[in-house]
Amino acid sequence: MDQKRLDALKGRIAGHDVSTTDQFGELLEAYALGALDAPERGALEAHLATNCPQCAAALTEARWLVSQLAYTAPEAAPSDMLRGRLMKIVREEAAAEQAAQKYSIRATTVAPLAKPGVPYWMWAAVAALLVVAIYSTWDARRLSEQLRDINSRAIAELNSRAKIEEELAAVRREATILADPASVKIAMATSQPDTGPLQANWNPQLGLVVSGQKIPPPPGDRVLQLWLIPKAPGGKPLPSQAVRPDARGNFVLLVSNPPEQMAATKALAVTEEPAGGSPQPTTTPKWVGGVILSDTKD
């Protein structure tokens, strides 16, 4: 007797259908991958709904195996701006949650009804208390809503002020980088006709400022993106921030935390990229400047 028939016999003795589990077992990894066509998927899901323990266990392992395919995606890094945006939203939500908890007002409890045989005047007193309690609850709720509204406006004002302060700090930082003798000046030349060079100033402690004047804006919603070219042989360009010149063609780009140290950087480059930037350059550089250090250390 071959093994399949022996297993089928054991299955019948055990009281379950071995062949059904085997049949669906082959589909589980494709199911976890999302590759099954509708008829097979429907049949498998109907079987899974029977809570088959072997298939349930095999499916959790199949899901784990499929999740490992994420490691085969090419390495890439999101921009610093994404982190900033995300944390800002989370901070605002956390602040709103705390404010809502702080200003929540609990409704008062109501006294239990009196037992039969109690004097009439006590019933009247309970009724009066009920009316007072209901009004207090309504008034408290109204007050709570007003307080929440005031709080929301206060949070918005604080956020607005924080934003202004952030912008002011950025402007001060830019000015300091430009004026500090320790900053390294990097001229970024271009071969484009009728387009001026960019100027970069890199301060080892404060960061990097790249500026341009009368720079033609990229077409559509494309942006100019800064890249740091590492000295290490074979090193890929490291993405930094992106910017669009204003209506007059001017821009100042502040990079407070460059992705690489100045001493490990061979050159700076600027390319034209889609809105939001790219993890790797998709066009040839329009400006390039070599990072030439003097005797000063980082």
Next chain:
Amino acid sequence: MFLAALSPKPNDDATVDAALVQQVLQRDMRAFEQLYDRHCRLVYGLVFRIVQQAGSAEEIVQDVFLQLWRNASQYDASRGPFLPWLLTMARNRALDTLRLKSERQRRREDQSEELPSICAVPQFEKELDQKRRASRIRELMTSLQPQQKRAIELAYFEGLSHTEIADTLNEPLGTVKSWIRNGLMRLREGLQATT
């Protein structure tokens, strides 16, 4: 059949992640930032590979991590490690963005808008740290036959079904099913052989 398990190291990646998620449940922002810094590159790399646009990829990554902040209670560490759960959520979101037709949306394994099912880790995998695992998976994928690799990539990164892959590659349906089945089997066996 999987090999017998060794005890996971007390400071392994999965343990650290589980502890951070617990702190996020207590609304600890620094724990949330740590989770983001630990996994944003892998999540972004996966999403970017699927949607092929930096702007869309960043929006999806932001959405995934906001979902984590708002629904951390949906994750149960006793049912599996955090990272496969996060990666599955990211893949689902990216494929949702990629798919325009509702017919395709029904093929996704996790049909609802709810968070994905937990993926339990086979015992042998608990010993591989993230870097070694990434390197090993890439090696194994490279070692597959080109057609197996291509079929799996079409399913995983583009959300195509067996039939759609067969149409794309102009190959018989049965052949495509074999490629995917055998390719995944080789990946699984390769990971077992690593431990």
